[in-house]
Amino acid sequence: MTQGERMSPGRRTVLGAAVLGTAAAGLPTADASARTRPEHGDARRHGTYKDLPVPYVIGHRGTAGYRPEHTLGSYQHALDLGAHVIEQDLVPTKDGHLVCRHENDITATTDVADHPEFAARKATKTIDGVAVTGWFTEDFTLAELRTLRAKERLPAVRQRNTLYDGRWSVPTFEEVLQWAEREGRRLGRRIWLHTETKHPTYFRGLGLPLEDRVARLLRRYGRHRADSPQFLQSFEPSSIQRLSRLVDTPSVVLLSGKGSKPWDFVVSGDPRTTDDLVKPAGLKWIASYAQGIGPTLDLIVPKDAAGRLTTPTTLVADAHAQGLILHPYTMRNENTFLPADFRRGTDPNAYGDAFGAFKAYFATGIDAVFSDNADTALLAAADFRAKG
Template sequence: MRRTPRTRRDRRAVARPQVVAHRGSSHEKAEHTLAAYVKALDEGADALECDVRLTADGHLVCVHDRDLRRTAATPGLVSTMNLAELDELDFASWKNPWADLDDDSPERDPDAGKVLTLRKLLEMVADYDRHVELAVETKHPTRYGGLVERRLVEVLGDFGWDRDGSPARVMSFSLNAVNRVRRLAPDLDVVMLVDKAHHWPVLRPVVGDDWIIGPGIKELRDHPGLGRHLLKEGREIHVWTVNTADELDVCLDLGVTAVITDRPAYMLELLGSAD
């Protein structure tokens, strides 16, 4: 019998899909920075998405890539650096490298562009003046293996968010990672991310009946049979990364329950006009 936790019933009760800010409002601000998440909340995002990696001294930080070339202009690896070392880096300037030469550019708060720990993000959500959900993706492969999920569940537990009714859900492209989360926190919602449509027939027999499925929008658009199969099986669907009106239409036609987007304000505007 398929388990239907309270958090999922609540999501399905709403008329429109949940708008999840992908790495924050990452179209407007540098991804995974405090500024990006504050912007997403100001824009009205229903939920925040983040990727987490483990530092050498055991902290979970919100960083997508294993190395820091793209977002912090250094060849260092997140897994080999301590939090104090990461805290010295600038994770925001890459988004607008000419800002210092633009007299009309607003003054930037250096602290808003520092590396963001998962704990700090959770604290912000816990203190916010309205209900906000979290979608946390663990990145694999990693030298720390299952320690990432163990640390994640521990941190969520510090907030009482490792059980049924939690505002947080855990996502991964790794089947082992999702299974690990379910062993550590059996009542926590999990999302099996699907990178390629042809992976689903292989995953289908081994994923839990109550797991949420997270396909990419490109696969849903290019392989419409994937969406039809998920619907037929009664799966809850969360789609990444939805940034255009046409992509949103694909999601609305399927009745998905969450869209993960770099542009939360735009998605909310489109959904408002569709009411």
């Protein structure tokens, strides 16, 4: 499918949004259209996503607020807390296996630096235009990677998570799919996953394209259909386009901050930036091959120079008008990550008023949110639904 083609009605699942819009609590509101959802709600609730309440909670890297990210322990804890959807980020090994890491640089998330046998693997690489020094998954076979243990990425912020350093290894995507099958049988329900292709243009240049490998595993485990309990996501629209030609799995285009440009646009010379993609014409183009967007929360409600929330944009209404769902990222409980309005005290690592921040963001009409703290997000979402 080319960029200009639109999916046939049989291919496109009715995804429309199902949240009843409300005025943002305690915030200036966008125009009335931003508070009114299109007439997709009933169809959506009875269609592909009927087992997901709205707003639903996506466990960011599992439950990164409590366990080292992208480990089976983190995924299991997110599921045990009740997260509706659980996220994985995928990068390849030297021998072509897909493993779950937020980045291919594993310096901060594994004990690789403690392995003298791998000291010579340390290197400096340019990834999506940025020079990075460390150890990289593409320089390790899966067997070598299995000798490493995962650790907390932010030990200065989340000291308690360091208790679990070394407890888990780096999981493969196939192991996560098998885990989801086992847990689904145990719980008697579908286990939703949200899977990102990381740096796909970079890896394609190394001869390690991600999309075919992802699609092959999705087909093997029955997650390739439009009604699968599975989302695909990428910051590179071309990766989502490639995946849309291989599987019918619902997909989401991730969008970073204002003025930024997807890396595949940089490589291809595409002049558009995120500013263009969040306009109605850009959203219409995304809707021709994807079912949703995952914008940074700042694209939903911008912050002022002091870091306080300002007036919500019309992005929620504009995306819903194109039938797109919204999965913004990322909510965390610590003061250092919260808008200034909701920070409490002077300790940047202490918890702030996360419930207040969730309330403000849910009031914009978003369909879901990524959160490092699934339990907090779930309580906030339940409060929001209870108040209509």
